[in-house]
Structures are given as structure tokens and as C-alpha cells.
Amino acid sequence: xxxxxxxxxxxxxxxxxxxxxxxxxxxxxxxxxxxxxxxxxxxxxxxxxxxxxxxxxxxxxxxxxxxxxxxxxxxxxxxxxxxxxxxxxxxxxxxxxxxxxxxxxxxxxxxxxxxxxxxxxxxxxxxxxxxxxxxxxxxxxxxxxxxxxxxxxxxxxxxxxxxxxxxxxxxxxxxxxxxxxxxxxxxxxxxxxxxxxxxxxxxxxxxxxxxxxxxxxxxxxxxxxxxxxxxxxxxxxxxxxxxxxxxxxxxxxxxxxxxxxxxxxxxxxxxxxxxxxxxxxxxxxxxxxxxxxxxxxxxxxxxxxxxx
Amino acid sequence: xxxxxxxxxxxxxxxxxxxxxxxxxxxxxxxxxxxxxxxxxxxxxxxxxxxxxxxxxxxxxxxxxxxxxxxxxxxxxxxxxxxxxxxxxxxxxxxxxxxxxxxxxxxxxxxxxxxxxxxxxxxxxxxxxxxxxxxxxxxxxxxxxxxxxxxxxxxxxxxxxxxxxxxxxxxxxxxxxxxxxxxxxxxxxxxxxxxxxxxxxxxxxxxxxxxxxxxxxxxxxxxxxxxx
Numbered sequence: 080x081x082x083x084x085x086x087x088x089x090x091x092x093x094x095x096x097x098x099x100x101x102x103x104x105x106x107x108x109x110x111x112x113x114x115x116x117x118x119x120x121x122x123x124x125x126x127x128x129x130x131x132x133x134x135x136x137x138x139x140x141x142x143x144x145x146x147x148x149x150x151x152x153x154x155x156x157x158x159x160x161x162x163x164x165x166x167x168x169x170x171x172x173x174x175x176x177x178x179x180x181x182x183x184x185x186x187x188x189x190x191x192x193x194x195x196x197x198x199x200x201x202x203x204x205x206x207x208x209x210x211x212x213x214x215x216x217x218x219x220x221x222x223x224x225x226x227x228x229x230x231x232x233x234x235x236x237x238x239x240x241x242x243x244x245x246x247x248x249x250x251x252x253x254x255x256x257x258x259x260x261x262x263x264x265x266x267x268x269x270x271x272x273x274x275x276x277x278x279x280x281x282x283x284x285x286x287x288x289x290x291x292x293x294x295x296x297x298x299x300x301x302x303x304x305x306x307x308x309x310x311x312x313x314x315x316x317x318x319x320x321x322x323x324x325x326x327x328x329x330x331x332x333x334x335x336x337x338x339x340x341x342x343x344x345x346x347x348x349x350x351x352x353x354x355x356x357x358x359x360x361x362x363x364x365x366x367x368x369x370x371x372x373x374x375x376x377x378x379x380x381x382x383x384x385x386x387x
Numbered sequence: 388x389x390x391x392x393x394x395x396x397x398x399x400x401x402x403x404x405x406x407x408x409x410x411x412x413x414x415x416x417x418x419x420x421x422x423x424x425x426x427x428x429x430x431x432x433x434x435x436x437x438x439x440x441x442x443x444x445x446x447x448x449x450x451x452x453x454x455x456x457x458x459x460x461x462x463x464x465x466x467x468x469x470x471x472x473x474x475x476x477x478x479x480x481x482x483x484x485x486x487x488x489x490x491x492x493x494x495x496x497x498x499x500x501x502x503x504x505x506x507x508x509x510x511x512x513x514x515x516x517x518x519x520x521x522x523x524x525x526x527x528x529x530x531x532x533x534x535x536x537x538x539x540x541x542x543x544x545x546x547x548x549x550x551x552x553x554x555x556x557x558x559x560x561x562x563x564x565x566x567x568x569x570x571x572x573x574x575x576x577x578x579x580x581x582x583x584x585x586x587x588x589x590x591x592x593x594x595x596x597x598x599x600x601x602x603x604x605x606x607x608x609x610x611x612x613x614x615x
Contacts, residue, residue: 169397241475243398304394306469308420316420335418335427357423366420366469368398373416373473377601381609 085112106154157248157296159183159265164244168304168368171244173236173263177227185236185263187219193234200224212272216289218261236263238300245305245322245365246298249291253326256289260299260322267295290326299323303369313359319370325362332356388499388531392478396539399478400471401497410460412504413497417457417470424463430456458500472496472535474601479540479557481532481595487561490534492522493601494557499530525561534558538599549588554600560592 081099084091087110094103094114101114153164160183161176172191175183184204193199203210204222214220225234238244247254249268261270273290291297301322308314310328318332335355358364388411389404400419403411407424415429459468472478481488483502498504505525526532534540536557543549545563553567565588588594 168394241397243394303475304398304400306393306400313423314420315423317418320419368394368400368419368471369475370473374475377474378605378608378612379615381605382612383610383614385614 081114083112083115085110153246155246157265159267159296162246162296162298164246164298168243170241171238171300173244173298175234175236175263176231177225177234178231179227179229181266182224182226183234183263183265184268185223185225186261187221187223189236189238189262190223190225191235191237193225194232196227196229197225197232197234198228200226209269209271213261213270213289214272216256216258216261216272218259218270218289236298238262240300240302240371242300242302242367242369243305244298244300245307246296247323247363247365248296249293251294253290253292254297254323255326256291256299256323257301257321258289260301261289261291261297262300263296263298264291265295265297268293268297270297299365301367302371302374303367305365305367307363307365309363310358311361313357314364315355315357316364316366318354318356319372320366320368321356322365322367324358324364327362328358328360328364330356330358390480390531390533392480396477397475398471399476399535400469401478401480401533403468403470405459405461405466405468407461407464407466410458410500411468411497412500412502413457413459413470414495415457416473417496418459419469419471421459421468422466424461424466425468426460426462428458428460430458456504470497470533474535474537476536476538476597476599477540478533478535479595481534481558483526483528483530483532485529487525487527488532488558489561490524490526490532490558491556492524494534494536494597495524495526495532496535497533498526499528499532501530502526502528502532534595536595536597537601537604538597541596541598543594543596545588545594546591547589549594550585551588551594551596552600553584553586554602555596555598556586557595557597559588559594562590562592563594564589 080093081096082091082093085105085108087105088108090105090107092103092112098114102111103114104110105112152167155162160178160181163174164171165174166172177183177197187201190199201221201223203220204224210220213222244262255273256270264270268291270289270291273288299322305322315335324330332354388406388409391402391404393400393402405411478496483498492506495504503526505527506522534557540557543551545559559565565586567584568587569584
């Protein structure tokens with residue numbers, strides 16, 4: 080790996096050795112940068128597969144989820160389209176550029192704007208079983224399909240509530256999502272409900288989780304910011320703050336471990352953290368920094384009372 | 388203990404990196420995620436402290452903070468703990484160096500276990516009459532203090548006089564003198580103008596304010612909802 084910094088804005092990059100001597104465009108300030116070593120040639124590579132490096136040297140062993148944590152616009156391209164998630168983390172907006180004939184599938188009412196050549200088709204997707212599964216997982220029965228006709232087009236999507244959106248590339252893998260977290264997916268991905276078993280019951284989040292599987296892109300949203308955490312051994316998350324996790328992780332719902340003194344009941348009710356989910360194995364978990372339920376119970380206190 | 392604030396300003400959280408043996412006292416419900424090497428203790432008072440006990444805990448409950456506090460102690464090296472407030476808003480760090488900081492009840496998020504949290508402080512008790520159930524915690528000692536706000540936090544360096552609406556106060560140094568007064572020249576005008584009571588600070592010291600006032604927001608939303 081070659082490490083170098085943009086001469087204009089000092090943004091740091093890490094690139095593969097074989098790109099030595101090439102030129103690349105900085106993601107932040109769009110200046111042309113020379114990747115050091117070897118001889119120059121004039122090919123400007125538009126989309127160098129660069130890995131962004133945090134500005135400050137990482138102090139932690141547990142790697143924080145790269146760009147997802149720094150409140151920056153996330154740009155990327157997949158096999159299907161280019162996308163951008165801007166206005167993060169408080170008011171995330173997803174912009175998807177579709178080539179003619181390409182499609183993206185979205186939850187209902189997620190579309191914010193689009194070019195006129197984008198055609199919208201609403202309907203069930205993936206048959207009755209999958210549709211009911213999604214409904215049990217807290218999503219609408221209907222999936223909207225946006226496809227570009229007669230040339231490329233652009234669609235923007237935003238979630239119903241203020242908050243963040245994250246992207247994940249599925250590679251013949253599976254991702255579990257919190258109820259209602261699903262926002263968009265590309266071709267090759269299937270979203271359905273998944274019986275969470277008794278674990279789901281104890282987490283107080285309903286019995287059915289959403290499961291995305293296949294090979295393609297998935298976007299999901301939450302209230303508050305989303306932080307990605309790469310779990311390498313074990314990690315504990317309050318059940319209310321889980322947005323998504325890879326199925327390579329094992330999970331186990333329990334009371335906050337390490338609590339001592341008093342009975343289990345005291346820990347459960349007075350510990351305030353309620354139940355936590357302990358993840359183990361290797362994989363990524365996405366957490367949200369705010370919980371809409373807390374906000375709702377706060378607002379509830381301001382509701383007028385009925386006069387009898 | 389190292390700290391780092393992430394996803395500021397509206398959905399801010401604090402990520403603590405703690406070495407073996409270091410501990411932090413948090414508001415209950417503040418923990419979002421953590422590594423596995425922590426021992427968690429729920430108490431009604433300052434950890435290992437002499438003062439406190441149930442009496443103080445009850446007072447703390449009336450001060451808008453929960454009766455119980457959670458103490459997180461790292462039992463292994465290099466542990467990470469993510470904590471955040473309940474409402475949309477920012478978090479801040481205040482290094483306490485022996486003096487006292489008066490913190491608005493719901494703005495306190497976490498502090499070093501060595502810091503004494505006293506909910507018995509009644510200096511601004513009169514703010515009750517403004518219809519904003521505002522209570523105060525007096526934090527004394529040496530160590531790190533983490534506060535949260537509704538909206539963004541801004542700092543005012545008071546030298547002389549400064550007037551703040553009571554609902555916008557996050558915290559202030561106790562070197563400041565203060566008095567509660569009406570916002571305008573007449574009582575009727577003050578209340579019709581929606582400003583009610585304000586706090587006049589005098590002297591020299593730092594004052595932290597929040598851009599938004601939670602009761603105002605609640606009173607905007609509440610009447611639009613179905614009665615309970």
C-alpha cells in the first residue's frame with residue numbers, strides 16, 4: 080500500500096501499489112494528485128479504489144467505521160449504479176444515478192425527487208411469502224421500483240424521519256436489519272422478514288427482523304446518526320440502538336453483563352440500560368446514536384390530558 | 388481516559404477509551420454500546436463515596452435525574468464505551484479543576500467517579516415559579532464532566548452582567564452570582580411575551596447555554612396531539 084496526502088487539502092489516502100505513479104482526483108477538493116513512485120503517465124483515474132484514512136491516527140484497536148463516522152458525504156459506485164449519501168448524519172439524502180434500463184427498489188414514500196425519464200412502478204415483490212415477511216418486519220407491503228428509460232436518470236431518496244442512512248454491499252451474504260430500517264436495494268437483493276425467535280421477543284423489538292440477502296446494494300436508515308463498528312471478538316450494544324448487523328455475527332440478548340450487587344430484577348429495572356445484545360465473531364454492526372422511542376415518550380409527557 | 392465526540396452536532400455521542408481500572412459514572416440509559424471488559428455497578432449514590440445514600444438519591448430523582456447511577460469500570464486494558472444523551476443535541480466536555488459547576492438537571496450525562504454530584508443545591512429553586520420544572524446539580528471536585536444539550540451548546544464568557552432565559556441554561560461556574568428576575572419591566576408583559584423568568588448572572592465566569600429550550604418544544608408539540 081502507498082500512503083500519501085492530497086497536496087491541496089491534506090486529505091490522506093491509501094492506495095494499491097499498482098497505482099504508483101498514476102494521477103487521481105481527490106475526493107474532497109477534486110484536485111489532481113500524483114500518487115508517488117514510479118514514472119508518471121497522464122491517465123487520470125476517475126475512480127481510484129482508495130481507502131479513506133482518518134485524519135487523526137487511530138488510537139483504538141477497534142476500528143471505527145471509516146467514513147460512516149465523520150459526518151461526510153459518502154460516494155460510491157456499485158455494479159449497478161453510482162450513489163451519494165449527502166447531508167449526513169442528520170438529514171441524509173441518497174442520490175442514485177441510474178443508466179438506461181437500470182432499476183432501484185425503494186420502500187414507499189422514500190422518493191424525494193427524480194428526473195422525468197424515471198418510471199415508477201408500485202407493486203408486491205418477491206411473491207406472497209416474502210411480502211408478508213416484510214410486513215411482519217415492520218415494512219410496507221408495497222415496494223416501489225424506479226427504472227430509467229430513454230437515457231440515464233437521477234433519483235433522490237430520503238427517509239421519513241430525520242436521521243442517517245448507511246450503505247452496505249452484500250456479496251452473497253446476509254444482513255439483519257432492525258424493523259422498519261430498510262430503505263433501498265438494488266437488483267440481486269431480496270428483503271424479507273426473518274423469525275428472530277425468542278431472542279427477538281426479549282429484545283422488545285418484535286419477533287421478526289428484516290433480512291436482506293443476495294448480491295447487490297442495500298441502504299438502510301435510522302433516527303440519529305449511524306455508526307459502523309467492526310466487531311473482531313465481542314461487543315455489547317443496547318438492544319434499542321441496533322440498526323443492522325452481518326449474519327456472520329452471533330448474537331445473544333441478556334441483561335447488561337458485569338452488573339453486580341442486588342438482584343437481577345434490580346439490575347434490569349434500575350440499571351436503566353434494560354437489555355443488551357452481545358455480538359461475537361467477526362463482522363460489522365451498525366448502531367444508531369438516538370432512539371426515536373425515547374423522544375416519543377418525552378413528547379408524550381406534553382400531551383394534553385382528557386377532562387372527564 | 389480518552390474521549391472523542393462523534394456525529395456532532397445533532398446526534399452527538401461520546402466515545403470513551405478507558406484503561407484498566409478507570410471508571411466513569413453515567414446517567415442511567417446513557418450507554419449505547421461498549422466492549423466486553425467492563426464491570427457495571429448500579430448504585431443510588433456516588434461510587435464508594437461516604438455522602439449520598441438513599442436520601443441524596445431521592446433528591447437526585449427530584450432533580451430530574453434518575454434515582455440510580457451506573458458506574459462503568461474497565462477491567463481490561465483499552466476498553467471503549469459509547470454514551471449519548473436521549474434528545475437530539477450536542478455533548479460537551481468540561482474539565483473540573485477543584486471548583487464547582489452548576490448543571491441543569493437533565494444536561495448532566497456522565498462524570499468521573501471522583502466528582503461529587505449534589506442535587507440538594509437550591510440556589511435556583513425559584514425557577515420553579517417560571518413553570519419550567521428546572522432543577523440543578525452541583526458538581527464539585529476534580530475530573531472530567533460530560534454534559535448534553537437540546538440543540539447546540541454555546542459558551543458565554545461572563546464579565547459583568549448577562550441575562551439568560553432559564554430554559555436555555557446548560558451549566559455555569561459557581562463563581563457567578565445570579566438572581567431570578569422577570570424578563571420585562573412589568574410582570575404581565577414578561578409572561579405574555581413568553582419569556583417568563585430569566586436569570587441574571589453577575590461577576591466573572593463561564594456560562595454554557597443551549598440553543599433550544601426543551602419545554603418550549605414540548606409545549607409546541609403537545610397541544611397538537613390527541614389527549615391522553
